[in-house]
Amino acid sequence: MQTGSRSLAPTRAPDNRRDPAGAPPADAGRRRFLAWSAAALALGWSGFAGRVLAFAPGRVAPPAPGSVRLLPSLFSESVAATRRYLMRLDPGRLLHNFHQQAGLPPQGEAYGGWEGDTIAGHTLGHYLSALALMHEGSGDAECRERVDAIVAELARCQEAGGDGYVAGFTRKRADGVVEGGRAVFDEIEQGRIEALPFRLNGSWAPFYTWHKLFAGLLDAHRCCGNDLALEVAVRLAGYVERKLAPLDHAQMQQVLECEFGGMPESLAELSQRTGDARWLALARRFRHDRVLDPLVAGEDRLNRLHANTQIPKLLGAARGFEADGDRGDAAAALFFWERVVHHHSYAIGGNSDREYFQEPGTLPRYITEQTCEHCNTLNMMRLSRILHGWNGEARYFDFYERALYNHVLSQQHPEGGRYTYMTPLLTGEARSYSDPEGQFWCCVGTGMESHAQYTDGIYGFRDGELLVNLYIPSTCDDSARGVSLRMESGLPDDGTVRITLGPLREGALPALRLRVPEWAGDCRIRVNGREVKPEMRDGYARIRRAWREGDRIEVGFAMPLRLEPCGDHSTLVSLRRGPCVIAADLGPADAPWDGIEPWLPDGIETAFGEPEGGRWRVALPTHPQGLEFVAFHALHDRRQAVYFHRFDAAQRQRHEARQAERRSREQALRERSLDHIELGDGDSEQAHALAVTGDSYAASYRRVSGRDVRDGGTLEFTLRGDRPAAALRLRYWGEEHRRRFAIEVNGRAVAHEVLDGGRGHEFVMVDYPLPANLRAPSPSGWRVRIVPDAGYSAGPVFGAWLLAG
Known part of the structure; x- marks a missing residue:
């Protein structure tokens, strides 16, 4: 591991790690872990506590950097498509805001979409x-050249600022003026904190955005030696440390109510990379107690939590455990992984x-059209790799493989x-894709990373033994270990x-360990043409022998x-x-x-023989003419069915x-309704004189159109x-939460609504009686106005009806 330049020598860490009661976080972590162990035993989870106690960071090590290369496959094709995209993008345009905030002339016009927002x-x-x-x-040299050029520009922006600050995020004031991100942290330093789930002092999740920069810089150092x-x-990190230094624990927890990405993970890694304990102390300040404490205690309180806000917190906890051995963090990471995966x-x-x-x-x-955000899956895969590194159990790669072949491979269009x-x-739904130079969503960013190499995790080393975790065509030539192979x-x-x-040296x-996937119906292994009976350990087939150059291992998995x-x-x-x-x-x-929704009859498994060209054609009761079936990841630009009802006659009835x-x-509703607006439908909205101020977005959920309005x-x-x-x-989704708003009709308040979930897992209709003096018809009609409370959104409202008496 590289340690950086001489100027980055370790320094004494300031004592920023004490909670309000004065106890160091390590002691607090031990107390949390003891409480978790007691709860786990009470619930019959004796294996959990033992597994956490047995965790050892670094038990499984990756091959040497750059020693794994892909061979032709679906994966190499995806990497090639990603490379074409990366070369198409203009780094100068992505650096626009960085240059502008540093007082330097931009090298290109800023991109739009999210890159045009705060x-x-x-x-x-x-x-x-x-x-x-x-x-x-x-080993792509052009990619490294771009890395070096971007880092040089970031350093130039940082030097121009003079205080360590470098960023592209902004904030928009109430008067419409857009200003640089420094203003946010000048206020934070003074104790002026306005934290919403995705806004911190008027800027859209600035720490989340900074984490992406930290991660990019750390990857540039690790992968390119920069x-x-x-x-x-x-x-x-020094700038962040200074700005947060005046905040006590309670104020810091307030800051953490806004999404902050993987800041604790990157800072813990920075500490390990430099040997400087300051950055681990700073990472520990990003521990979000409200979320992590229940997980340490073995409580699943994830309902209604924004998923990708939470996953990086557990990546940070995992890195914290690796840095200082706090098993409370390890317990939280394991419990979270178990709950999310299963x-x-x-x-x-x-x-x-x-x-x-x-x-x-x-x-x-x-099962909707709004499932499975890609960022979440990439981060869960990263957490799986970390946990696997602590004990080497194959089950972590069982999940990893599922996510890789089905979600990640499906996420990028072949173009x-x-x-x-x-x-x-x-x-009946189909995937929607970003425009290459349009939206720049979070999942565009994680998409670039997901499809950049695929070599991570294929192989690992445990006690000198080679683990094959994924069966992706590749080579491994780890000269430092004296091991090479082709798969x-x-x-x-x-x-x-x-x-x-x-x-081989x-x-x-x-020994060689081959993961036996949980989907494998049978597994036959031959070495140099002779069948062997390996020892099974932690989900791997372990083969010990005096291996020699030219040895051939053939594996046959039943599918x-x-x-x-x-x-x-x-x-x-x-x-x-x-x-x-x-x-x-x-x-x-x-x-x-x-x-026509396809249903499956009993015994459908026997209708699938061997595929022809990767496809099956199968007749179903709902489709007697037959439907084609194919691997989900291959269904680009197609409508699909992934989940199927399998009913007997009584269930179907x-x-x-x-x-x-x-x-x-x-x-019955149509017969009683005097008028109805389909919010989110352009024609219906125009016919009903829709008018919005501020931010309002059309939505579609379960094929029902709707519209919200923001703070x-x-x-x-x-x-x-x-x-x-x-x-x-008005119609709402029953589990809608954190929505508060006033409802007016013809300028008169008729209701104040609070949506905080608990109304069921379906759409709900809520009637708001009209006062007697608002009931009579008039030529101007009934003008409905919805106004969110300060700090909240309203809706989405999935339709509005005017009901007769």
Whole structure:
């Protein structure tokens, strides 16, 4: 590991690590872990406590940097598409705000989308990481040249500022003036803190944006040997340290109510990279007690929490455990991983709906067009790699592989540079992709990183033994360890794997461990043509022998088609073969779907034989002419079905009865309604004289259109009728939360609504009776106005009706 320049010698850490009671966090961590252990034992989780106590950071080590290279495969094709995109982007445009805030002439016009908002600068950090990772995975010299050029410009911006500050984020004042991010932290330093979930003193998650820059700088140093990147990171960390120094623990916790990304992870890594304890002390200040304490205690309180705000907190806790051995942090990371993977994740490995975790056990109710934000999955995969490094259990790579083949591979369009934000799992939906130079969402940034190399995690070393974790065609030439090999793989099409050993230093390879995937129906292993019976350990087939150059290992994994229930819902299932989820192809994305939802009969597994060209054609009761099925990741520009009902006759009858009852309620509403606006539908909004101020966005959820309005804005529309009206009816999602707003009709307040969840996992209708003097019809109609409370949003409102008496 590189330690940076001589000027970065370790210094004595200031005592910033004491809580209000005066106890050092390490003691607090031990107390939390003891409490967690007691709770775990009470719940019968004796294995959890033992597993945490057995964790040892560094038990599994990666190969030497740059020693793994991809061979031709789906993965190398994705990397090539990503490279074309990275070379298309203009670093000068991504640096626009950095130069501007440093008082230097910009080298290009700023990009739009999120790069035109107060979160500007986050893409540059992702871009820097992607270039560095691509260089590490392929030795690409042009990527390294771009890394070096960007780091040099960041250093120039930092030097011009003179105080260590370097950033691209801004904030927009109430008077509309956009100013640089320094203003935010000048106020924070003075104790003036205005923290909302995604806004800190008027700027969109500035610490989140800074984390992307820190991560990019650290990747530039690790992957490209750029020492200047580490120096820029150290100076920036010093600026952050000074600005936060006046804050006590309670004030810091207030700051952490705004999303702050992986700041604790990057600062802990910076401490390890430089040997300077200051940065670990600073990382510890980013411990968010409200979220982490319940996890240490073994409590799943994730419901209604923004998923990707939380995952980086556990990455930070994991790095903290590696830095100072706080097993409370290790307990939190393990418990979180267990809960998310087994209770909050979909078949493709993604999690969350509309970016939020839901109540455990409700996953089948959240199969929508807003599932599976890509950022979440990338971060869960990173957490899986860290946990695997502590004990070497194959199950972490079972999840990693699921997410990689199904969510990550599906996230980038084959054209390259077009990425999904959400990956919809609702039947009949198709993926939507970014414009290459348009949106610059968070998932565009993580998309660049995800598809930059794919070499991470394929191999590892434990006690000198080589672990094969993923069966991705590749070579490994770790000269420092004296180990080299070439792996060819038929996955995901078939289960054949061939490994040929290259030159080996004598005694360098005492054993080979091959992960036996949890999807494998059978596993046959031959060495030099002879079948062997390996020892099974931690999910790996372990083969000990005197390995020699030229030895051939052939592995055959059976890949039966399997049905996997969604959560504990036995009548809602997905199909899986090998590492891939198998989905039904429901036609082109640009053509309407016929609305016929495919159902599976009992015994459907026998209808799938061997695929032809990667496809199956299978007749179903709902589609007697047959449907084509294919690996989910391959369904670009197509509508799909991922989850399928599997009903017996009685279950199907009950399902159809519920559908008929729903249609009956809709008909009754139409008959009683004087007027109705479909908010979020352009034609309906225009017909009802929609007017908005501030930020308001159209939405679609479960194919129902809607609209919200954010803090400081208003939403108005007119409903009409030729008869007296009794009530205004608005429709919301039952678990909508953190929404507070006033409802006015013709200038008169009729209600104040608070949406904080708890109304069920379905749409709910709420009626607001009209005062007697507002009921009579008039030529101007009923003007409805919705006004959010300060610091809150309103809605989304999924339709409004004017009801007759």
